[in-house]
Each structure stands twice: as structure tokens, then as C-alpha cells.
Amino acid sequence: MAEKQPGASEYVIEMLHITKEFPGIIANDDITLQLKRGEIHALLGENGAGKSTLMSVLFGMYKPEKGEIRKNGRVVEINNPNDATALHIGMVHQHFKLIEVFTVLDNIILGAEDTKAGFLTRKAARSKIAALSKRYGLAVDLDAKVEDITVGMQQRTEILKMLYRDNEILIFDEPTAVLTPQEIDELMQILKNLAAEGKSILFISHKLNEIMQVSDRVTVLRKGKYVGTVNTAETNKQQLSNMMVGRPVQLVVDKAPSKPGKVVLDVKHFSVPSRFHSRNAVNDVSFQVREGEIVCIAGIDGNGQTDFVYGLTGLEKAKSGSLTLCDQDITHLNIRKRSANMSHIPEDRHKHGLVLDFSLEQNMVLQRFLEPEFQKGQFIRFAEVRSYAERLIEKFDVRSGQGPVTKARSMSGGNQQKAIVARELDRDKKLIVAVQPTRGLDVGAIEYIHSQLVAQRDAGKAILLVSLELEEVMSLSDRILVMYEGEIVGELDPAKTNVQELGLYMTGARRDSVKGGKVS
Amino acid sequence: MTQKTNTRATETGRTILASLIAILTGILAGIAVIIIVGLCSESIPAQSIWDGIRLVILGVFNTGRDMSGNLTFGFNPTYFGNMLFRAMPLILTGLSVAIAYKTGLFNIGAPGQYLAGICASLFIALSIPTSSVPVWIVWLAAFLGGMLAGALWGCIPGLLKALLNINEVIACIMTNWLSACLVTFLFNMSNLKNVIEGTKTGYIYKTSMIINDIIVDGVQTVAGTDIPEGAHLLATRGGVATPKLGLDTLFAGSQINGGILIAILLAIIFYIIMEKTTLGYQLKACGFNRHAARYASIPDKRNIVLSMAIAGAMAGAAGSLYGLSGNTEFYWTTYQSLPQVGFTGIAVALLAVSNPLAVIFTGTFMSYLNINGQQLTNLTAYNEYITDVIIAVIVYLSAFMLIIRSWLGGRRKKAASGKADKKGEVRG
Numbered sequence: 001m002a003e004k005q006p007g008a009s010e011y012v013i014e015m016l017h018i019t020k021e022f023p024g025i026i027a028n029d030d031i032t033l034q035l036k037r038g039e040i041h042a043l044l045g046e047n048g049a050g051k052s053t054l055m056s057v058l059f060g061m062y063k064p065e066k067g068e069i070r071k072n073g074r075v076v077e078i079n080n081p082n083d084a085t086a087l088h089i090g091m092v093h094q095h096f097k098l099i100e101v102f103t104v105l106d107n108i109i110l111g112a113e114d115t116k117a118g119f120l121t122r123k124a125a126r127s128k129i130a131a132l133s134k135r136y137g138l139a140v141d142l143d144a145k146v147e148d149i150t151v152g153m154q155q156r157t158e159i160l161k162m163l164y165r166d167n168e169i170l171i172f173d174e175p176t177a178v179l180t181p182q183e184i185d186e187l188m189q190i191l192k193n194l195a196a197e198g199k200s201i202l203f204i205s206h207k208l209n210e211i212m213q214v215s216d217r218v219t220v221l222r223k224g225k226y227v228g229t230v231n232t233a234e235t236n237k238q239q240l241s242n243m244m245v246g247r248p249v250q251l252v253v254d255k256a257p258s259k260p261g262k263v264v265l266d267v268k269h270f271s272v273p274s275r276f277h278s279r280n281a282v283n284d285v286s287f288q289v290r291e292g293e294i295v296c297i298a299g300i301d302g303n304g305q306t307d308f309v310y311g312l313t314g315l316e317k318a319k320s321g322s323l324t325l326c327d328q329d330i331t332h333l334n335i336r337k338r339s340a341n342m343s344h345i346p347e348d349r350h351k352h353g354l355v356l357d358f359s360l361e362q363n364m365v366l367q368r369f370l371e372p373e374f375q376k377g378q379f380i381r382f383a384e385v386r387s388y389a390e391r392l393i394e395k396f397d398v399r400s401g402q403g404p405v406t407k408a409r410s411m412s413g414g415n416q417q418k419a420i421v422a423r424e425l426d427r428d429k430k431l432i433v434a435v436q437p438t439r440g441l442d443v444g445a446i447e448y449i450h451s452q453l454v455a456q457r458d459a460g461k462a463i464l465l466v467s468l469e470l471e472e473v474m475s476l477s478d479r480i481l482v483m484y485e486g487e488i489v490g491e492l493d494p495a496k497t498n499v500q501e502l503g504l505y506m507t508g509a510r511r512d513s514v515k516g517g518k519v520s
Numbered sequence: 521m522t523q524k525t526n527t528r529a530t531e532t533g534r535t536i537l538a539s540l541i542a543i544l545t546g547i548l549a550g551i552a553v554i555i556i557v558g559l560c561s562e563s564i565p566a567q568s569i570w571d572g573i574r575l576v577i578l579g580v581f582n583t584g585r586d587m588s589g590n591l592t593f594g595f596n597p598t599y600f601g602n603m604l605f606r607a608m609p610l611i612l613t614g615l616s617v618a619i620a621y622k623t624g625l626f627n628i629g630a631p632g633q634y635l636a637g638i639c640a641s642l643f644i645a646l647s648i649p650t651s652s653v654p655v656w657i658v659w660l661a662a663f664l665g666g667m668l669a670g671a672l673w674g675c676i677p678g679l680l681k682a683l684l685n686i687n688e689v690i691a692c693i694m695t696n697w698l699s700a701c702l703v704t705f706l707f708n709m710s711n712l713k714n715v716i717e718g719t720k721t722g723y724i725y726k727t728s729m730i731i732n733d734i735i736v737d738g739v740q741t742v743a744g745t746d747i748p749e750g751a752h753l754l755a756t757r758g759g760v761a762t763p764k765l766g767l768d769t770l771f772a773g774s775q776i777n778g779g780i781l782i783a784i785l786l787a788i789i790f791y792i793i794m795e796k797t798t799l800g801y802q803l804k805a806c807g808f809n810r811h812a813a814r815y816a817s818i819p820d821k822r823n824i825v826l827s828m829a830i831a832g833a834m835a836g837a838a839g840s841l842y843g844l845s846g847n848t849e850f851y852w853t854t855y856q857s858l859p860q861v862g863f864t865g866i867a868v869a870l871l872a873v874s875n876p877l878a879v880i881f882t883g884t885f886m887s888y889l890n891i892n893g894q895q896l897t898n899l900t901a902y903n904e905y906i907t908d909v910i911i912a913v914i915v916y917l918s919a920f921m922l923i924i925r926s927w928l929g930g931r932r933k934k935a936a937s938g939k940a941d942k943k944g945e946v947r948g
Contacts, residue, residue: 315815336817344815352815357808366805366816369798378797 009073012037012200013058013089013169018067020053024401027053028064031226033202033219035169040191040201042211042232044244045221046442047414048399051204054221055171059084059091090162091171096154100147104140105129108161125164132163136193152183159190170194171202176210177439182300188214206244206442208237209471220244245444255454258478260290264431264462270321272304272311280319281307283486289431289462294453296465296477297488300506304486305466306347309435312464314338315352326430339367343424347435347466353420354408361389361404364423396422397448414441421449425456432456435466450476470499484508538924539871539878542917543885550576550910554902564901572902576910579892582899591899601767601774603884603891605845609634611783611883612838613865615790616674616831618874622794623827624807629677629692630835631862632699633670635854637836638843639703640669645727645844646712649755659760662727663840670836671829673699678828682821688828696862700854707852714849716744722853728761728846761846775848779841784880786834791876803827835862867911870918886911 013035020028028050035041045051056062058069060078068075071087078084084091098107109125126142133140138156146154155175162170172191176184191214195201205211211218212232220227220243227243241249266288274281282304289295297305310316312323314335322331326341346352354363365374365385374385389404398418400406408416421437434453438446453476457463467473473480473494480492482505489511492502504510551573558569571591575582580603583594613630620627645662677691707713707724714723716731725731732743734751747753765778794800805813806823813820838861842848868886872878889911893904917924 313815334817335814339817346815351809351811353812355805355809355812358805362801366812366818369801375798378799380796380798380801 009070010037011035011070012072013202014070014073015054015058016068016070018054018057018064018069020050020057020062020064022401026224028057029224029226030066031221031224034229035200035202036217037200038195038198039216040195040203040214042203042205042215042218043221044206044208044211044218044240046206046223046244046444048223048412049221049244049442050224051221052173055091055173055202055204058089058171085165085167088166088168089171090165090167090169091173092155092158092162092175094174094177096158098146098154098157101145103143103145104149104153104157104160105142107146107157108142108164112165129160129164132160136163136197137190138163150183152179152186155179155183155187156190159194168198169200169202171204173204174206175203176205176207184210208240208443211240212237222246241443244442249443249447253450253454253475255476256458258293258457260293260478261460262291263288264291264326265289265464266324267312268322268324270308270311270323271319272307272316273319274307275316279486281486282311284321285483285486285488286321287481287488287491289464291430291460291462292457293478294457294463294465294476295479295481296467296473297481297483298467298470298473298502298506299483301468303483303506305435305483307486308483309344309347309433309466313342313344313433339429341429342431342433343427343429345421345424345432345434345437347439349413349416349420354416356407356409358408359405360393360398360400360408360411360419361385363408363419364389364392364404366423367427392419392422392426395426398422414445417441418445418449421452425452430462432461432463433466434463436468437465438469438472446472470502473502474499482506484511534925534928535873535921537928538921539873539882539918541924542871542914542921545917546910546912546914547577549913550906553906553909557902557906561901568900568902572896572900572906575895575899576892576906579895580888582895585899597771598773599891599895601771601776603887604767604771604780605775605777606890607884607887608779608783609838609842609861610864610868610886611780611787611880612834612841613862614868614872614879614883615783615787615865615876616834616838617865617869618872618876618879619790619794619803619834620827620831621869621874622800622807623803623823624810625678625681625688625824625827625831627674627677627692627828627831627835628689628863628866629674629695629832630838630865631858632692632696633673633832633835634839634859634862635699635703636673636832637666637670637839638850639706639839640836641666641840641843642712642724642727642850643706643710645760646725646731646757649733649757650759651756655760659762659844662760662844663837666840666843667833667836670839671833673836674828674830674832675825678825678832681828682824696858697855700856700858704853704855707850711742713852716742722851724850724852725758726846726849727758727844729758730756731758732756760844762841762844775845777845779845782837782841783883786837787876787880790830790834794876835865838862838865864911867915867918870921871914873921 011034015031015033018028018031019026031050031054033043033054043051043054053062057064058078060080060083063079069078070076076087078087099110102110105122105126108129109122114121114124129142132138138160140153140156140160141149146157175187179187188210191201191203203215215232217229217231218235218240219229220240222244268286270282270285271280272282285308297308299305307316311318314333318331322329324330325338330338350356355366365388368374369380374381386404392398393404396418399415400411417439424432437453438449441449453463465477477494480494480502481488482490482492482502484506485508489508490505554572554576555569558564558572574591578593580599581593581596582599583592583596586592613634616630616633617627641662644665645658648658648661650658673695676695677688680686680691681688712724714725730745732747733754734741734743734747735754736748736751740754743751762777762779764776765781767776767778768774794804802818802823803826805818806820810820843850864886868879868883871882889907893907896902896906897904
């Protein structure tokens with residue numbers, strides 16, 4: 001079909017019948033993706049569906065076993081990222097590739113610097129970038145160091161990096177995973193601007209809202225296979241999620257009204273010092289969590305939620321106040337003693353959640369290896385560890401290349417998260433602290449984890465959820481506490497509030513006088 | 521199941537093959553040096569070049585020259601025994617580096633810990649009067665004391681790392697020189713300097729020597745086995761040495777003793793600890809990810825200190841067993857140079873990919889090269905530094921072993937594991 005004249009093709013990039021295999025897994029099985037000029041094309045799929053692999057093929061990082069890539073109808077050979085750059089293909093990775101101690105300007109020109117008699121000249125670059133940033137509405141401070149700027153501005157820096165190199169095809173790998181709701185809105189506008197200016201955009205995501213909002217067409221992958229390509233205008237969230245997961249998915253959490261019982265966690269006038277400045281990161285916070293309810297701490301990232309969880313779980317020392325868990329004062333107890341009644345799904349799965357160089361089964365017993373079930377006379381009972389891991393893998397559908405012996409590092413982010421959730425929920429503790437439990441997960445996995453948390457609630461557990469996703473906050477929680485600048489500024493009933501009102505509390509525009517008082 | 525075991529088996533095979541390639545390349549480099557030096561030097565005839573090549577590969581098996589001056593090869597118990605004797609401290613320092621490395625720590629402090637070990641052992645072995653305490657108890661106390669001293673010395677960088685987050689490499693380098701100076705100072709103050717054998721200046725007594733504390737004309741002094749007439753014997757010290765356990769008859773004419781068995785035993789014990797026990801699990805968890813260990817209520821600080829203490833104990837044991845051999849002499853002015861055996865331990869551990877069992881073989885191999893070098897010096901115009909070239913090449917290649925390993929796995933494997941650090945996630 002591409003027998004047309006070069007340049008006359010409707011598509012800027014075509015990836016035809018791409019097949020890429022890894023030991024034990026076919027990551028891409030006969031996948032076709034065609035990107036029109038000036039469109040925003042979403043690539044949708046669950047974790048492990050093969051989205052990143054496909055993009056790595058396009059970027060020359062992997063060599064496919066079968067298939068071909070065409071640009072403007074002409075077959076091209078892409079053997080390494082330099083080839084991709086020469087073809088004006090640019091990519092913003094999920095984890096930014098910036099040098100923290102360099103300025104924004106230096107990061108943008110890095111690798112494409114102008115020199116004069118061997119010396120670096122920045123003048124031409126500066127004016128070119130300033131023009132680009134104005135044209136596309138990409139506000140950045142060119143002289144700020146990357147380590148000092150917000151994540152949103154870092155992302156804009158990455159986009160400018162691509163534009164500076166005159167890239168026409170822009171790939172965004174899950175660009176919203178690290179952004180706040182406001183920044184996501186800004187990014188959506190930027191993407192539209194870019195497409196309007198004739199850039200072709202590939203947008204990798206598994207967030208249906210964003211895809212519906214911004215894309216023109218959607219290509220769906222499932223378990224390495226091509227499912228189909230649809231026009232966004234002719235589809236809806238339900239159809240997309242069904243295509244992605246391969247079965248009807250419940251998008252709204254199905255739960256009965258909560259029946260709160262006894263108080264499990266009682267936080268009184270709790271303060272945690274900041275690691276960065278002299279003020280308290282968490283200041284005089286008081287609330288209770290009862291059995292059989294899901295209490296959510298909502299807020300924009302960096303308003304003390306992380307510090308509160310560190311203080312609660314014992315990773316950081318508290319400054320003042322008290323914590324009572326299951327009628328026991330745990331304010332000064334160590335992590336092991338606290339965890340007797342508390343399980344913790346940590347915010348950062350690579351830092352705290354997993355030992356990446358351990359196998360999956362070793363990670364499954366990270367807290368429990370000292371229990372008699374898994375050791376005898378200090379010798380690890382390997383058979384028991386194996387069968388326990390296999391049971392959790394089966395029960396929570398954790399997918400990996402080699403089962404229990406897979407190195408955690410080689411697993412996909414979603415399956416890493418599933419492994420952590422499996423481990424923590426199976427520990428069967430009275431209080432479950434879940435910090436962004438569905439971060440970076442696809443619809444199917446989110447549905448599963450949400451239903452698991454509701455099931456735990458109905459089994460009488462107390463659940464403290466910390467989430468940045470407003471949708472999750474609204475649909476999952478029984479009570480919402482909004483945290484702003486380290487203080488709880490409001491308590492809301494999800495049945496009686498809406499996202500707009502929540503947003504007002506989250507940005508500090510409204511606050512109730514609940515500080516220090518009982519809000520339960 | 522079988523498929524999984526197979527994957528692991530090929531993985532192990534690939535690791536061993538990568539080590540062998542490093543070794544082979546190192547030896548080829550050594551041969552190249554021999555040929556080049558031989559061709560450039562007029563004093564070395566072609567026959568010598570050929571001898572040199574053979575000795576650098578098979579020096580341990582040399583049995584001298586025959587009537588017509590040709591090298592003869594066969595089992596040589598002396599060299600073989602000496603190889604095992606020299607392997608003993610190398611296995612232990614290799615073990616020291618390997619154990620720390622498994623916990624994510626780079627123990628470059630083995631030389632200092634080695635000195636601490638040898639110092640403590642010599643003081644204990646030569647100070648406790650064997651006239652009143654059984655020799656085997658003195659030996660045991662000296663050995664354990666040496667290990668303890670090494671452990672304590674290893675604790676210092678461990679504590680600095682755990683409590684103040686000071687890089688252990690820097691702390692280790694400083695404790696190395698502190699140890700070297702301290703050991704010189706302590707021996708300088710001591711009464712262990714060999715004054716009985718007058719020709720030996722600057723050396724400490726061999727632990728196997730008999731030292732008699734005597735009073736002659738009201739002045740306290742020391743004497744060897746011959747006590748002068750009219751002297752009053754206060755106490756007898758020394759006569760302590762690691763039992764030979766019959767190994768000296770098996771390897772006649774060599775320095776070997778039971779120490780090599782202790783080294784092998786320790787390697788096996790630590791293999792079991794690291795791979796099979798909860799302690800090993802904890803140490804590795806802390807090494808791979810200190811934050812995750814802390815999150816899982818594994819005491820990270822304790823484990824870092826413990827790991828360095830164990831590493832120190834192994835290097836201390838190396839010094840201790842070397843000192844307690846009874847046929848070695850310790851030159852006590854150590855402050856100007858650090859014992860090479862501590863640094864070679866790094867190469868031993870690297871080549872063994874930090875596997876305690878593999879350390880037994882790589883340690884022995886390093887010692888094998890050492891003896892070959894010695895043979896080269898004895899029998900040809902070459903000197904033993906050529907074996908240093910070989911070791912250097914091997915060390916460099918060991919550092920590249922990851923690359924060699926993925927290269928061995930072919931391109932498919934390379935795509936999957938070589939880039940695994942950043943981009944290898946198979947996800948959508």
C-alpha cells in the first residue's frame with residue numbers, strides 16, 4: 001500500500017508488522033502502527049503490552065526480528081538512537097534524561113552545541129529556544145538549574161530539547177505519570193499546540209481520560225499483540241478499556257457504604273520536621289482511622305503527605321504528637337514493632353518497595369523471612385519461600401518472565417507494583433497504609449487493586465490511602481482529608497463534594513478550622 | 521521448573537567462561553611480554569623465550585632442568601605446597617572483599633585489616649608464656665585475637681558509613697595507613713623484635729621460635745634455646761605454629777600447613793551463610809537497597825557494620841594465619857608500604873564474581889601465577905614482574921566481565937540484559 005511517491009504518503013511514520021522477541025516472551029507480535037502527519041496518536045495498552053518495546057524499536061534501541069519501518073513512505077533502517085535523531089524522531093522518556101546540575105539552556109543544547117573556535121557559544125541557541133518557547137507556550141527559565149525547577153518545567157525542557165533539534169515526530173512515554181493535575185492540563189494544551197503546528201505526536205499512556213481528551217486516534221496493544229486502531233471521536237472510555245484488557249472492565253469502584261467500627265489509628269497533634277527547611281513538613285495533624293473505612297489523604301504532591309507517611313511508618317522520626325495503633329502507643333517504636341499491626345504500600349517502589357536485584361520470591365518475604373514459616377534455625381526454607389511466592393503470584397496475577405526466580409529489576413513497573421501490593425495485603429495487618437497504590441498502573445490492574453482494598457475494608461481493616469489522583473480519591477475513599485502545606489485543611493465526604501471543591505482545598509484557596517481538632 | 525534451572529545453569533556457565541576468558545587473555549598478554557622482551561634483549565636466546573613461556577604457564581609443575589639443560593615438568597610437591605600456602609591469605613582477603621561486596625560495600629581496607637590481624641596474633645603468640653599455658657590454647661587465642669583485631673579494624677569504616685554516611689572507600693584507605701603506622705609503632709615499642717638471631721634486623725620473632733626470658737646478673741634479657749650458665753629462667757615464650765596436619769609430608773619441602781584448610785573451611789561457611797541463611801539474606805538486602813531494607817525493618821546500620829566486621833575478620837585471619845605459620849617472618853617497619861596480599865584480594869574477589877566458593881579457586885590461581893613468576897626468576901633471565909602484568913590484565917578484564925558475559929550470551933541476550941539497567945523493561 002505504500003507504493004506511492006516518497007513524501008506523498010499520508011503517514012509520516014509507519015511501523016509495519018513489527019515482531020520483537022525476548023527470552024521467554026514475545027514483546028511485540030506482528031504490530032502495525034501508522035502515524036499521520038499532524039495528529040496526536042495515542043498508544044494504549046496495559047503494563048507489559050509492549051508499548052515501550054515498540055517505541056524502543058522505533059528509536060533504534062532494539063532490533064526487531066521481523067517487520068519494517070517507513071518514514072514518509074520510504075523504508076528506513078534505524079540501528080541506534082542517532083539514526084532516529086537524524087530522521088527527526090524525538091522522545092521524552094518517562095524518567096527524564098536531564099543533567100541536574102546543568103542549566104535548562106545547557107541541557108537543551110547538550111549534544112547539539114554551537115561552537116566558535118572551539119568555544120561554546122550560547123547566543124544563537126538562546127534566541128532560538130526563546131522563540132520556540134514562545135511559539136508553543138513552553139515557559140521555562142533558561143538559566144535555572146534543572147535540580148531547582150519543578151517536574152513540569154523539566155518536562156517542558158525535554159520538549160524544547162526535541163524542538164531545538166527540529167524533530168517532527170515527538171514521542172511521549174507516559175508523560176503525565178509524574179505531573180500534578182494542573183501540570184497535566186498544561187501539558188495537554190502544549191500537545192495540542194504542537195500538533196496544530198504540524199508536529200506528529202505519539203502519546204504512550206494507559207490513562208483513558210487523557211487519551212479521550214487529547215488524541216485523534218488510538219492504537220491499542222494487548223499482551224504484545226495488535227488489537228486495533230480507532231478514531232477517538234468514535235469511541236469511548238469503556239470500549240477502549242475493554243479493548244485494552246480484553247474483557248469488560250468496571251471503571252467505577254463498586255462498594256457498599258462503609259460501616260466504621262472501632263478506632264484503629266489515632267493521630268494526635270502529630271508533627272514531622274522537614275528534611276529540607278526549618279519549618280515542619282507535617283504540622284499538628286490529628287485524625288482517626290476506624291476499622292472498615294477507607295480514609296484518604298488528598299493533596300498536591302509535596303504538601304507533607306510523604307513526610308506524614310514516613311513519620312507514621314517509622315522511616316523518619318516525628319517531632320511531636322502521638323500515634324496510637326490498635327490501643328498501643330507506637331510514637332517511639334521502631335519499624336519492626338510498628339509493622340506488627342501495619343502494612344505499608346510505599347510511594348516509591350524502587351526505593352522502598354523492592355530490592356531490585358533480588359528475585360521476585362526473595363522480595364515476597366522481605367519483611368517475613370524471619371518468621372518460622374520461612375526459616376528454621378536461621379536457615380531459609382527455600383521450598384516454603386518458593387511455594388508462598390507462587391501462591392501470591394497466582395492470586396494477584398503478577399506476570400514475569402521466569403516466575404518466582406525473575407529478578408525484580410527485569411519486571412514491568414505495573415507487575416512490580418502488583419508484587420508489592422500482593423505482599424502487603426497478604427501480611428494481613430489491621431491498618432493498611434497505601435501510598436499511591438495504583439501509580440503507573442493500567443486500568444485492569446487499578447480495578448483489581450481497588451477491589452482488593454475495598455475487600456480489605458469490608459473485612460474490617462482500616463485503610464489509610466494517600467493519593468494524588470483525584471479520580472481515585474473520589475471513587476475509593478469513605479472520607480477525604482485534604483492536606484495543604486503540612487496541615488489538614490478540610491475533611492470532605494466524597495458523596496457530597498466534587499472535584500472542583502476538592503481542588504479549592506488542595507490549592508489552599510479554602511480551609512476549614514480543623515487544625516489540631518478532632519475531625520473524625 | 522527444569523527450564524528455570526537450565527537458565528540458571530547457563531548463567532553460571534557463562535560466568536565461569538567469562539572468568540576463563542579473562543584468565544586466558546591475561547596469560548596471552550604475559551606471553552606477548554615475554555616474547556617482546558626476549559626479542560628486544562640480546563642476552564635472552566630463543567630457547568629462553570620458549571622456557572619463559574612454558575614457565576609462566578606451568579611453572580608450578582617444573583621439576584628443574586635435566587642434564588642437557590632442558591626444563592623438565594611433572595608434579596613438584598614443594599612448589600605445589602608453596603602454592604597452597606600462599607593461596608591461604610589470598611583466599612581469605614579475597615573472601616573479605618567478596619563478602620563486603622555482596623553487602624554493597626567495597627572493602628579496599630583489607631591491607632589494614634590484614635596488618636591488624638597479623639599484629640594482634642604475633643603479640644598474643646609471642647607474649648603469652650607457653651611455659652604455663654598450653655601451646656594450642658595460645659595458638660587459638662592468637663588466631664581468634666587476629667580475627668577480632670581485623671574485625672574491629674573493619675568496623676571503623678563500617679561505623680562511619682552506617683552512622684555518618686561516609687564513603688567506605690575513603691575511610692578504608694585512611695584506616696589502611698593508620699593501621700600500617702600503628703603496627704610499626706606498637707612493634708617498635710615491643711620486646712618482640714628479633715634480637716636472638718643477630719643477623720636479622722627489623723624482623724619480629726618467628727612464632728615457632730623458643731624465646732626464654734632470663735635474668736643474667738640482675739638484668740632481664742632474652743635468650744634462645746641455649747640458656748647461658750648462671751642465668752635465671754623467668755618464662756618461656758613462643759613455639760607456637762599452625763599444625764601441619766601431615767600436609768608437610770604430602771607436599772615435602774614446602775611451607776604448607778593446616779591454614780589452607782581453615783581458609784577453605786571459612787570460604788565454605790561463608791558461602792552457606794550468604795546463600796542459605798537469614799543473615800546472608802539481610803546482608804544482601806542491605807547491600808542491594810539500603811532503603812528497602814530499612815522499610816522492611818531490617819536493621820540496615822547494624823548490617824553494614826556487621827558486614828565490614830566480617831570482612832575485617834577474614835582479612836585479619838589472613839594476616840593471623842600467615843603470621844602463625846611459624847616459618848614466616850614479619851618485617852615490622854610497615855608504615856611505608858601496605859601488604860600487597862590485601863590488594864590482590866580485590867582481584868581474587870572480582871575474578872570470583874564475589875562468590876565465596878569461587879574465591880577458593882581464584883585465590884589458588886593467583887598464587888599459582890605467583891609461583892610461576894618465581895620460577896621465571898629462578899630459571900630464566902626474566903623476572904617475576906611479568907606475572908604482575910598477567911594479574912593486571914586479568915583484573916582489568918574482570919572489571920569488564922559483565923560485558924564479556926553478555927557478549928557470550930549473544931546479541932539476543934545482550935538486548936535483554938545488557939540494557940536491562942535502564943531500558944530493558946519489557947513493558948508497554
